[in-house]
Amino acid sequence: MFEVRDLRFKNILNIDKAVFNKPTVCLIGPSGCGKSTLLRMLNKMEEPDSGAVFYNELDIRSISAVNLRREVTMLPQTPIVYEGNVRDNLLIGHKLQHRELPSDDKLEEALEQMYLKLKLDQDTARLSGGEKQRLCLARVILLDSPVYLLDEPSAALDPHNEKRILDQIVRWIHDQNKQLIMVTHAVELAQTYAEQLIKMDGGKIE
Amino acid sequence: MNDVINLSIWQLSIAYVFMLILILIVRWRGIHREKLILIASVRMTVQLMLMGWWLLYVFENPSWWLSSLMLLIMLSFATANVYKRVQYLMAPRMKLLVAGSLFGGSLISALIFVVIIVQIRPWYEPQYLIPISGMIVGNSMTGITLALNRLYGGMSEKRDLIENSLMLGATPREASKPLINQAFDTAILPTVNSMVGMGIISLPGMMTGQILSGTLPTTAIRYQIGIMLAILGSLALTIITFLVIGCRLFYTGDARLVDIKKKEQA
Ligand SMILES: Nc1ncnc2c1ncn2[C@@H]1O[C@H](COP(=O)(O)OP(=O)(O)OP(=O)(O)O)[C@@H](O)[C@H]1O
Ligand SMILES: [Mg+2]
Secondary structure, eight states: OEEEEEEEETTTEEEEEEEEOSSEEEEEOOTTSSHHHHHHHHTTSSOOSEEEEEETTEEGGGSOHHHHHHHEEEEOSSOOOOSSBHHHHHHHHHHHTTOOOOOHHHHHHHHHHTTOOOOTTSBSTTOOHHHHHHHHHHHHHHTOOSEEEEESTTTTSOHHHHHHHHHHHHHHHHHTTOEEEEEOSOHHHHHHHOSEEEEEETTEEO | OOOOOOOOHHHHHHTHHHHHHHHHHHHHHTOOOHHHHHHHHHHHHHHHHHHHHHHHHHHHSOOHHHHHHHHHHHHHHHHHHHHHHOOBOOOHHHHHHHHHHHHHHHHHHHHIIIIIISOOSSTTOHHHHHHHHHHHHHHHHHHHHHHHHHHHHHHHHTHHHHHHHHHTTOOHHHHHHHHHHHHHHHHHHHHHHHHHHBTTTBOOHHHHHHHHTTOOHHHHHHHHHHHHHHHHHHHHHHHHHHHHHHGGGGBOTTSOBOOOOBOOOO
């Protein structure tokens, strides 16, 4: 659960109060209105000029950034693929957190969940945009974090894949009692999934 | 061995024929560089003459403080040179770290070479200490400049990748590890590569100098081998000290990447 109070950041964000307390929260708004910036605020990738962000009633300034990010996993808007094969890319999160590595079966299961037909030993350099995006999604889902911040996770997908993948993610979030805060351009889908829909414009919440 | 042929001023002045040839060529081709060539030749001559006299004085009056002063001057110039050749704006803490690593890495290696390996007594014997330190400092200076440019370049080009690693829960050290290793590699590679061709495609300067001044080639190569290893040690020490501490300076206390700015191009 997140709450922001009197959040100011340059001339980009100006939010008096917002509470994100439902399991699925969708953030929508025109390009450049500050959605990504707000998401980055929530896991300390950006520091507000003034105001505060609370995670489970705790001011995030009192939580170490690394610990917070290990609990609140963010997927950035641009998919980032690391050098190496599909397996390397799926394991990188666990490696960076020094966690026990999941088995190949688990990795294949995650690929399947994202409707990806890739081999674990396949090189990632030539993946399509949508494949990269789903690979990055599979990577963060494997981390099994309590909270997810997803920035336009379906931007590179066709409507058919977009629907089935978002369905899958939202179902998983509910089944596992996690929280999802998602920026999306798919307004109709957002309206069906979101238990809380937050509209932003010009750095403000409407 | 035979004595060195003392090059007289008159003999030396014949060498300026080479400079004249160059001036004639640029004149003839209309490349307006006469002035620069002239100035460069004069500066080289005057600077080296002054250095010759100064070194003569230092050699004739060996003392620990004069040698230390020379080391200090050498290292200060080297540090300033690094600052000048780095294409990015460095925070004061970064500059301090660069100076510290360069001083530390070079001095430790130079002293080990002079005191323990060649066993010069007293340790400040300028005839050995100064040229040896000069070579070590020069190489470390080039190395740390390469490492700095590579690290800054990597941190700004790979910003998205590093941020992604941070979002996946990496510590700053973990997130910058690939860049650190690349920067280290970039910094030591030219020296390591030069060692590969040494003795076959190049005769190193120090060795050539010693041979010209009458040292047995078999002795000269021993010095050359020793100094190459000392240079390698100094490079490794300087660069790793800098990189291990330096990578942390790219992050804020909350593990966010700081902004990296290029120097204004003059
Ligand atoms: N660190 C920063 N410093 C200055 N300006 C920034 C910074 N980060 C983002 N901006 C600017 O802030 C505005 C909001 O950016 P943001 O990425 O949050 O928009 P967005 O709502 O996610 O847009 P989109 O839907 O296009 O992704 C943009 O005008 C952007 O150029
Ligand atoms: Mg955005």
